[in-house]
Amino acid sequence: MMEEEERGPGALYHMFVLMEDLLDKLKLLDYESEVLEKHNMKALSRHYFASSPYMPSNPGEQFYTFSILAWWLINEAGRPFEQPQEYDDPNATVSRILAELRTLGGQVDFPPSKLKTGSGEHVCYVLDRLAEEALKKRGFTWKKPNYPTEEMEEESLVEDDAELTLSKVEEGMIEEPDDNEEEHLIDLEALKARTNQNETDTSSKPDDILESNVDAAEWNLEVERVLPQLKVTVRSDNKDWRIHVDQMHQHKDGIESSLKEAKGLLDKLQEEINRTLEKVGSREKYINNQLEHLVQEYRSAQSKLSEAKEHYQQGSGGVTERTRILSEITEELEKVKQEMEEKGSRMSDGAPVVKIKQSLTKLKQEIVQMDIRIGVVEHTLLQAKLKEKSNMTRDMHATNIPEPAIGGY
DSSP: OHHHHHHOGGGGGHHHHHHHHHHHHHHHTTHIIIIIHHHTOOOOOTTSSOOOTTSOOOHHHHHHHHHHHHHHHHHHTTOOOOOOOTTSOHHHHHHHHHHHHHHTTOOOOSOGGGGTTSOSHHHHHHHHHHHHHHHHHHTOOOOOOOOOOOOOOOOOOOOBTTBOOHHHHHHHHHHSOOHHHHHHEEOHHHHHHHHHHHHHHHTTSOGGGGSOOOOHHHHHHHHHHHGGGOEEOOOOOTTOHHHHHHHHHHHHHHHHHHHHHHHHHHHHHHHHHHHHHHHHHHHHHHHHHHTHHHHHHHHHHHHHHHHHHHHHHHHHHHHHHHHHHHHHHHHHHHHHHHHHHHHHHHHHOOHHHHHHHHHHHHHHHHHHHHHHHHHHHHHHHHHHHHHHHHHHHHHHHHHTOOHHHHHTO
């Protein structure tokens, strides 16, 4: 809150202006076809990343959109950057984005947790800074606008039926009367000429013609009948410079009379303002003298605060680096645990032992059968040998028959 008060009351609405500039830069980079169509994302509104209690927000979707746009802009700026996935650790993703922003020359004077919400002034600043670097990489430069030259047209009075001033209405009524009225209007010049002619003619006429023998009632009726037609109009030209000069004199007199009254009031007001300023100045000097030691303490506290902010920024940078290392070590540990679990499950499994026992029993049975067969074969061979031996002995005895026995036959 203190920082916002130092920046001014308009700091809260700076993110809306920054978001509109960011959207224009993204359109220049053709983000619709490069990002939205490839990732099946919706088009961004004018205030998508601006945080406000009057706007709907979805922190998960906004953070994923922010990470995808940051990855694309960093690659467009010429820096290799791995695409973040939806289920990645947000702390690691933010630390990687801020590290790339620092390498591109961006100033990071805020904690990384400001980007995890996916909206706000810091999110708009990071994307706007990356968009500027991407535009520089493409060689885009902002040019001054070329305003069309407007030709000076001749002054012409365009009369609109819907917008008629009072002067134009009066002028139209005077200069363009109806045809029926013109028949009944009397021209002064013709009237003067006629009166002059009548004056000259009266000298030659007798005096008894001036006497009227008309009845008074008939005269009154004739007057009532002719009275509506006896209209005398004086046609004045509004474009005459004399009329304008008279108006200028009238306005000048009005201004001078009003100025005399207002000048006295303004002089009094000036004196009161001067006295008030003197009082304020003397009071300000008194307050400065009384609060000088507090101002010095405030300045020293402010310098200590700036030093603490610098230390905090340095520490936050180290913390983000260590957080990244911790995330890598955690991933390796998860892999080792998974391998250990797989080996343990294999070692605790008794199915191979049962198979080995079954194969051993089969081997024993086969060995017993083979032993029986071997015994049968040995016995058969022994009988064959004995039989052959007996045949040999019999043949031997048959060849050794005594001679007397042979002679007796």
